[in-house]
Each structure stands twice: as structure tokens, then as C-alpha cells.
Amino acid sequence: MHTQVIRPAGAGHETLAVLGACLAIVAAAAGYIGLREAPPESAALAATQIDARRDLTPAEQGIYADLRVAYDEIAFAVQAGEPLPSVADLAAQGLPPFVADNSTAARGGHAWRLQRQAGHAMYLGQTADAALAGSFLLRAQGAGGKDGHDHGHYHGKADDAQPDVWLARDAAARVPDPADDAALAAAGWRQVVAQFDAGVTRQNKP
Numbered sequence: 001m002h003t004q005v006i007r008p009a010g011a012g013h014e015t016l017a018v019l020g021a022c023l024a025i026v027a028a029a030a031g032y033i034g035l036r037e038a039p040p041e042s043a044a045l046a047a048t049q050i051d052a053r054r055d056l057t058p059a060e061q062g063i064y065a066d067l068r069v070a071y072d073e074i075a076f077a078v079q080a081g082e083p084l085p086s087v088a089d090l091a092a093q094g095l096p097p098f099v100a101d102n103s104t105a106a107r108g109g110h111a112w113r114l115q116r117q118a119g120h121a122m123y124l125g126q127t128a129d130a131a132l133a134g135s136f137l138l139r140a141q142g143a144g145g146k147d148g149h150d151h152g153h154y155h156g157k158a159d160d161a162q163p164d165v166w167l168a169r170d171a172a173a174r175v176p177d178p179a180d181d182a183a184l185a186a187a188g189w190r191q192v193v194a195q196f197d198a199g200v201t202r203q204n205k206p
Contacts, residue, residue: 045193046191047185048181048184048185048190048191049190049191049192049193050167050190050191050192050193051193051194051195052064052192052193052194052195053194053195056167056192057132057133059106059107059108059132059133060133060134060136060167062097062103062107063097063107063108063110063125063133063136064136064165064167064192064194066095066096066097067097067123067136067138067163067165068163068165068194069095070090070095070096070097070098070138071138071163073090073093073095074090074140084114084121084140086114087112087113087114087123091112097110097112097125097136098112098123105128106132107132107133108127108128108129108130108132108133108134109127109128109129110125110126110127110128110133110135110136111125111126111128112124112125112126113126115175117177117178117179118178120139120140120178120179121139121140122137122138122139122140122175122179123137123138123140124136124137124175125137125138126171127171130169130170130171134167134168134169134170134171135167135168135169135171135173136165136166136167137165137166137167137168137175137179137184137189138163138164138165139164139165139166139179140164164191165191165192166184166189166190166191166192167189167190167191167192168187168188168189168190169188170188173187173188173189174187175187
């Protein structure tokens with residue numbers, strides 16, 4: 001009587017082939033990732049700018065957020081043919097930071113006024129406590145005029161990327177005339193820039 005033993009197909013060879021394919025895939029993916037340059041987390045700021053996310057105090061961040069909202073309201077109102085709203089008009093609408101409420105003193109007690117120059121109209125918020133928050137300047141390009149003749153209208157766009165906001169932490173800082181970028185920087189003002197990039201969800205301020 002003859003007995004023949006038939007062995008099953010070599011599972012070991014198949015396992016080795018699968019593992020080899022997996023290792024090749026992992027190595028190729030690692031090589032691809034290693035060759036790619038990591039994008040910069042944020043663009044470099046100019047010496048005359050500060051980052052709204054990292055460089056502002058909590059009170060300043062709140063005021064800056066309010067100014068962004070108020071900026072949209074101002075732009076939409078005047079594009080409808082209305083004059084540039086005064087600080088009293090904005091306060092009457094209940095728009096912070098122009099309206100005085102319970103949070104005003106806790107955020108620096110700013111006194112707001114509308115200041116006009118040739119080519120600019122600016123909402124200036126002078127701080128009463130620079131330790132809490134500096135003074136703010138919301139600048140509307142293409143508006144202003146000291147003579148008051150047909151210069152009280154804002155000529156910017158309601159869909160501008162962000163408002164033109166400047167901050168001065170020196171309580172004695174004044175607005176130069178003309179209030180162009182160079183003059184503001186020389187007077188101690190810094191432009192507040194909001195950067196929304198890959199570092200927003202990972203950056204923690206120490």
C-alpha cells in the first residue's frame with residue numbers, strides 16, 4: 001500500500017509577499033512626504049504690523065473683533081448712499097466698541113471720535129488704561145476732508161479682506177496728519193493683521 005502526502009500551498013511565501021508589498025508602500029509614502037517642503041505656517045509680518053492672534057491682549061482682541069463687525073456695517077451703510085456714520089450714530093445702533101456698556105471699562109475705557117483728514121476718515125478710540133488695551137484707529141481709505149464738502153462718504157469696498165486697524169500702546173500716541181502708513185508707524189502705531197493659516201489650530205501663545 002502506497003501513501004502520498006500532499007502538502008498545502010506555501011502560505012509562508014504569500015505572507016512574505018504581502019509584507020513586502022506593504023513595506024514598499026510605506027517606504028514610498030515616507031519618501032514622498034520627506035521630499036515635500038513644509039509650507040510656512042504664517043507669512044512674515046512687516047516691522048509696522050502685529051499679529052491679531054498672537055500679539056494682542058484679550059481686551060484688544062475683543063475690540064479688534066468688534067471693529068471688524070462695525071467695519072462691515074459702516075461700509076454697507078454708506079454704499080447705500082448714506083453719509084459716513086458718526087460715533088454717536090454707531091453707538092445708537094448698539095454697535096460695540098462704540099457703544100458704552102458694562103465691558104467698556106474692563107477693556108480700557110476707550111473714548112471714540114471720528115477724525116477726518118484729506119483722503120482719510122478715521123475712528124479713533126483713545127484708551128483710558130493702556131495696561132488693558134492700547135488705543136485703536138479704524139481708517140477708512142478714500143474718505144475724509146477737513147472742509148466738510150462732499151468728503152463724508154466712504155469710498156471703499158464692503159467686501160474688503162479686512163478693515164484697516166492700527167494699534168498704539170503708548171497712551172500719548174497721536175494721529176499724524178497726514179495719517180499715511182509711514183507717518184502712523186513713526187508715531188508709534190502698528191497695523192493689526194489677521195492671519196488665518198495652517199498655524200491657527202496649532203499655535204499656542206506661551
